[in-house]
Amino acid sequence: MNKQLFKNIVKSYDYPLIIAVWMLAIFGLVMVYSSSMVAAVTRYGVASDYFFQKQKMWLAASGICFLITMLVPYKVWMGKKVIQGIFFASPILLIAVAFLGHTANNATSWFKLGFFSIQPAELVKLSLLIYLAAVFANKQKKLAEPVKGQLFPIYYTLWICFLIAIQPDFGTAMIVLLIASCVILSSGLSFRLLWKQLLFFMMVAAVVAPVSLPFIWDEIFSPERLSRFYSFVNPFKYADDEGFQLVNSYLAIGLGGLKGLGLGQSIQKYGYLPESHTDFIIAVIAEELGLFGVAFVLLLLAFIVLKGFMIARKCNDAFGSLLAIGISSMIGIQTFINVGGVTGLIPITGVPLPLVSYGGSALILFMTSLGIMVNISMFVKYEAKYKHKEQHVDHAKKPLKRGLTF
Template identity: 45%
Template sequence: MKLNRKTFDFLLMFPPLLLASFGIVMIYSASMVTTYIADQPAYSMMLRQLVWFGIATIAFLFACFFNYKIYQKMTKVIILILAILLVAVMLFGKEINYSKSWLYIGPFSVQPSEFVKIGLVMYLASVYTNKQEYIDDFFKAVLPPLVITSLLLGLIIQQPDIGTAGIIFSIACVVIFSSGIKFRHLSLLIGVGAILIVALGFHMMTDEKISRFTGAYQPFADPEHSGYQLIQSYIAIATGGLSGTGIGQGIQKLGYLTQAESDFIMAVISEELGIFGVLFVIVCIAVIVIRGFFIAMKCENKFGSLLAIGISAMFGIQTIINLGAISGLLPITGVPLPFVSYGGTSLLVSLFSVGVLNNIARHVNYNRYQEKVIETEDDRVEHTKIQNGKVSRNINYANSRKARH
């Protein structure tokens, strides 16, 4: 495919990079006091995020130029690598915030469950593209890929990381539904999957995990413990008002609101930048999601269409769950805000995924650009024929007049 500026989708390039840059600023604001108290440089978290931003930007640019159709041939290898990483977490992972979800590789720490989000989308998009001829057959087309999906979800729930497992399950349902399966098959899938996730989740639940659910809907019943975090989030949101207190001027991050730089960074944004800051983040993510679904509708390649739908759903679902947690509409599950929250793996996966989405958009734009070129060329040829026809008729008419005279 020929590279030119007309093939790039700038609505899928600028918003994610703008959000990631904005996130670095807000991470510094949210963490500078707590890191200083912990005898670390005030900019330490911001610096780590900046390093990951550099790595993620390279991944983003690579994904923009790497032909997305090649991923369809690599899905088996991708799934195998993901399974190995999740098993490695179970054996050698480090427990943080009551979840054993992290692998330390030298100076870097990675969260393999984040890679599962995009990897599973690629796998399901590839499998259901190949099964289009018999997609209505539940046992032949729909069920087999669910074995792999269930295996990966089981390993994530084992950590336990119920929030990430729920997101991945929801994304998988969107991709499977978009593949064209019957609605009753999807209903059966959602019902059984939800029951299994809830059952396994409660089996793996600790008192701390259960308190997140009770604290979400009755925070003032236990304001010192289970409801403390949500109440502090309420205070931050209420303090911000319309225009906020100003960047760096927030109070709740000063030891009151924990995880202010990661899961609850939107509460800090609301306090310091007000409703305008919140709307800026929501609009940027909405542009990415809506544009992604638009690209999916325009893409004539089934794999590309399902891949675009899965990536768009990933950003949309994760944003809804994060915003639901800080506002008390959903339990606190430790889900980061895409592009903005502190976390190198999350930022890497987010920028790489939107890079893949941009690559799909480039193929769509290139095909549409070629069609316009062909149409223009056809019109030019037709116009030339008409003009030649007129010239020919005029010559014949002139010759006939000469003959009469």
């Protein structure tokens, strides 16, 4: 590689974005230790740093993934073999987990691999984004035409969401659908075709629902799911059971105030706040570091999301633009759902806070995705700043035609 070319590439990386990602990931590692040390000993009977050590290993693995995807040109992911692999592997993984997966919290969503567990649905999120971005990028010239064949990616998305929902994991299925919808709506697909398809789905639902509802009523309206709704509507009325998590989340946030009680000084993590190191980690951050700690996390996440949308807007390549939109939407949507559940704005769905909550599958997903977004950003900046200069130099080196010489 030309030395000047290498220097230009290094200069083109979005270092504020890289720093923001690593600041959140390292901050999350610290907060996982602080929020899990009591639960590790009292609830799980392991060493106080058990979850910290596991998260540290996951951060190292996800850091390697981040570095690889940051360096590999993002267009590699739209290769024919990659897309075909994603197309077939994603549903196979989701079907396999139903037969070979580990059941926890009444859902068979995990592959147990020794000391580690991997959730295929988390990995499928990024795979689906890559698939949708590649398919719609290849069809850019035809998307404005209302051709029915263009709807196949939507059917595939619904198939993936269905396979996740039957685990059952309705929360993740809904998130995947929302993220995919952001890519689909940004792709340039004919709105006329989308409206027609939506009306068709509504008609099918009107016919199928009365027939199928008696068979799935107990699953959809199970006591566990209804309890989440009750605790959302009036958590203090059910503070001893269904509303226990949300009420203690409120207490943690209230105790923290502006400056917090101090790092490691949370009271609610002493058995009062279940899942303090996973879904409710932002409540512990609020209690220990106060409003300033929460603002630090949310501002960094907002910065990453807005950066992603800016990258998508500047990118001249449809695949890169749609992929950046999808990754930014994924982080933004999951942040809203996590914080919304912890603060009682929406029902609790059990979604981790991006880059901060404990969990290997989610951390690898986010770090890998953000590595791709950093690479897209690098190409955007490189093309804007150096590409035209290199073309100018190449043009100057070419010998003039004889007819133009004097």
